[in-house]
Amino acid sequence: MFFNVSPFFIKMKKNLKCSFCGRDKKDASILVSGMEAHICDQCVSQAVQIVKEEEAERNKFGAESGFNLLKPTEITDFLDQCNWSNRC
Numbered sequence: 001m002f003f004n005v006s007p008f009f010i011k012m013k014k015n016l017k018c019s020f021c022g023r024d025k026k027d028a029s030i031l032v033s034g035m036e037a038h039i040c041d042q043c044v045s046q047a048v049q050i051v052k053e054e055e056a057e058r059n060k061f062g063a064e065s066g067f068n069l070l071k072p073t074e075i076t077d078f079l080d081q082c083n084w085s086n087r088c
Helices: 009-012 041-063 073-079
Strands: 031-033 038-040
Touching: 031 073, 038 041
Parallel strands: none
Antiparallel strands: 031 038
């Protein structure tokens, strides 16, 4: 089957670059193409590292935040003891 491909599309395919760092396709091991953007393997690796660091920071913050999460029964017990006229 033969497809009629415009010269613009052929030219565009030759000049693919990473949308994040600008690295040419020929200089990247892998260039993942999306609908309107491309990302090279090195930018993917960097993005994965950033996500891991952000998740670790969130987990660290959550564990050390000092919040004492109560169980539903503990909340109920507290509310049952509350004197609503004095706003607990």
